[in-house]
Amino acid sequence: MSGARDTILGSIRKSLKRGPLSAEQAARLEHRLKTPRANVIPARARVSGRRRTDLFVDEAERVSTTVARVADAAGVPGAIASYLAEHNLPATLKVAPDPALKTIPWSEKPVLSVVEGRGEDGDAVSVTGAFAGVAETGTLVLLSGPEHPSTLNLLPETHIVVLRRDHLVGSYEDAWALLRVMGRGMPRTVTMVTGPSRTADIEQTLQLGAHGPRRLHIVLIGGAEDDAE
Amino acid sequence: MQITTPSFKDNARRALGDSDLRRALDNMKTGFVGKRLLAVERLPEFDALRDDARDIKEHVLENLDAYLERFEARVKEQGGQVHWCRDADEARRVMLEICRDAGARTVTKSKSMIGEEIAINEHLEANGIEPVETDLGEYIIQLRREPPSHIIAPAIHLSKEQVADAFRQKHGQFPGDRPLDEPRALVDEARAVLRQRYFDADVGITGANMLVAETGSVVIVTNEGNADLTMTLPPVHIVLASIEKVVPTLEDAATILRVLARSATGQEMSVYTTFCTGPRRSGDADGPEAFHVVLLDNGRSALLGGEFHDILRCIRCGACLNHCPVYSAIGGHAYGWVYPGPMGAVLTPGLIGLEQAADLPNATTFCGKCEEVCPMRIPLPKMMRYWRDREFEARLTPTLSRLGLAAWTFLALRPALYRVATGLVIGILGALGRNRGRFRRLPLAGGWTAARDLPAPQGRTFMRLWAQRRRGRP
Incomplete structure (x- = not known):
């Protein structure tokens, strides 16, 4: 298809009435790509501390995500068990093989049966971590990888995300900055999830749970107290 | 996909008579339009x-x-x-x-x-x-x-x-x-x-x-x-x-x-x-x-740099469709191909050719709402006008419209004659319509009066009213 490639690039240049970019112009583009610059960031995203947490929770709840707040990892099994009981959901969890989730004392709630692995059809409830939570729109940023199979975000009816409060950021740009600091490039997928799956394709009436999870629940660690920052 | 764009007018007429379609399209106003406004206000x-x-x-x-x-x-x-x-x-x-x-x-x-x-x-x-x-x-x-x-x-x-x-x-x-x-x-x-x-x-x-x-x-x-x-x-x-x-x-x-x-x-x-x-x-x-x-x-690279360049900014959000009085009345199928509404009226002629899509740039009231809501600030009405210019040049515009435009051009280029002619027409229409105050039918304007009445003129042209006002007479 090199013929097609040359034709298309040639046609673009012909329409723009120029040849290939000069070395200097190309260097300018390269510089723009190497030093990404933020555009306008909404004021609402530029918050920190407790206000950021509150914004994240408010925005998440606006899109039908539910949020429970616990003081530390030890509180997670209890929060999950009561969420499942409240919604009459099975207590069998498919948990992501994430080192951070391994520190959770699951055995303290024997009612929970925990299996590690990727998501499969028929899984009722999955538990994963999250790379970040973006307060601006209550959005979770999930990276695929060995410790986070992306099928866990999609196949189960209920997706529970364990998120540390210090992983909350204000804007999408903040999340990109974190990703760059990590220095591992882009994983296969970076998925920004804002609420449970939905559709309004039938008469514009909103229905949750189109193809992905019907429920999205966040257990926010460190969200209960500590106003400092 | 079968292209039915050349029969746009028939498609639209059929769509207007479809009451199920009317009901379905009405959902759009409370749905997309109202919700967009709330989100923008936030x-x-x-x-x-x-x-x-x-x-x-x-x-x-x-x-x-x-x-x-x-x-x-x-x-x-x-x-x-x-x-x-x-x-x-x-x-x-x-x-x-x-x-x-x-x-x-x-x-x-x-x-x-x-x-x-x-x-x-x-x-x-x-x-x-x-x-x-x-x-x-x-x-x-x-x-x-x-x-x-x-x-x-x-x-x-x-x-x-x-x-x-x-x-x-x-x-x-x-x-x-x-x-x-x-x-x-x-x-x-x-x-x-x-x-x-x-x-x-x-x-x-x-x-x-x-x-x-x-x-x-x-x-x-x-x-x-x-x-x-x-x-x-x-x-x-x-x-x-x-x-x-x-x-x-x-x-x-x-x-x-x-x-x-x-x-x-x-x-x-x-x-x-x-x-x-x-x-x-x-x-x-x-x-x-x-x-x-x-x-x-x-066909996109050919649109770059020309009159239709701006349509390439389109991110396919559909806002121009949702806010378009024409789309809201006839729905998307009438447009006859993939892209309906204002963005379709601009893009479709560029992709399948103006001959096939000649009706689309004319399916507009030029209310300007599409440009007003477009997140990429695409001047959609302006580009529909460009297509109309090209239609005229390519003689795709119907004969009656061409004759009408030619007659109007002739008059518009001769201001004195224009004032006499419009004064005459206004006078005659005003006299004829005095009793009813409106016309239900007019020769050469059957398309216009098919769906509404023309209000009868009140007797004087704008130019004359303006001249009188400047002389200080009401």
Whole structure:
């Protein structure tokens, strides 16, 4: 298809009435790509501390995500068990093989049966971590990888995300900055999830749970107290 | 896809008489239009973001060749492949070949307008491969074997009863008397049927909302999660994208995302926005083994730099459709091809030729609402006027209109004669219409008076009133 490639690039240049970019112009583009610059960031995203947490929770709840707040990892099994009981959901969890989730004392709630692995059809409830939570729109940023199979975000009816409060950021740009600091490039997928799956394709009436999870629940660690920052 | 654009006027007349369609389109006002307004009111920076979004895309278009090369290089570095395709035929051929190499029998698809543009489903079917649409609206119209009527809500023209009928007819695996009265039941049934199809598929085909040159990522936005399942479960992922979708950086993508969902559905953010970069990595438990990007031109590079350049900024949010009085009256099918509404009236003649689409740039009231709501600030009415100019030059404008325009030009170039003639006409019409105060029929204006009355003039022309006022007489 090199013929097609040359034709298309040639046609673009012909329409723009120029040849290939000069070395200097190309260097300018390269510089723009190497030093990404933020555009306008909404004021609402530029918050920190407790206000950021509150914004994240408010925005998440606006899109039908539910949020429970616990003081530390030890509180997670209890929060999950009561969420499942409240919604009459099975207590069998498919948990992501994430080192951070391994520190959770699951055995303290024997009612929970925990299996590690990727998501499969028929899984009722999955538990994963999250790379970040973006307060601006209550959005979770999930990276695929060995410790986070992306099928866990999609196949189960209920997706529970364990998120540390210090992983909350204000804007999408903040999340990109974190990703760059990590220095591992882009994983296969970076998925920004804002609420449970939905559709309004039938008469514009909103229905949750189109193809992905019907429920999205966040257990926010460190969200209960500590106003400092 | 069969093009019925040349019979636009008949299509529109038929649509106007369709009461089911009326009811369905009325949902749009409370849905898309009202929700967009609320979302915009919640974000004081919305207009500033629109300016940034426009500038980003404008910068890209001016450097499109360089950004595409950069994007291609990044995709290859991550183990993906890029296929450049000049036209629909090349794209169909490339995609069929990838599917055949994968030994594909079924492919799942997430909604892609470019897929409609190149009629990929028909091509796969003709070659023994079954395409399965997974976006709920697109799945419904696939069952009914009809084209989409809206670029983000393909089944917006249908009632839930029509959807239920389609499901009863095509989902023979369920008892015939099951209740399907509520949208919930319909969504659940589609979910159950399609879930299995995801697992059976050999190839997943998605569109792309953006391509990121910085990272070689493809950005795909859905609310249902269907694109994520489509790109994750089958062993091969094909992305079908047109060349103008590229943006420089992740930051630029974020800016466009902030205006996209708000303009489209009034959401702050769509539910799933996935940046997909190459195939499965070592150690990954899921994801495709192969990742292909099909880059389609299909006439776009020729639009660059000319009168219709600005339409290439379009991000397919559908706001111009939702706010268009013409689209709201006739729906999308009347436009006769893939892209309806104002953006379609500008883009369609550029892609299928003005001869076939000559009616579309005339299907407008020039109310300007489309430009007002466009997140990319595309001057849609101006470009419809450009097409009209070209129609006139190409003698595509109907004879009666040409004669009318010629007569008007003759008068307009002779101000004295113009004033006498209009004074005469106004005087006569004023005298004739004095009793009724309106005309129900007028010679040469049958099209205008068919749907409304012409108010009778009050006896004096604007020019004369103006002259009198300047002389200080009422």
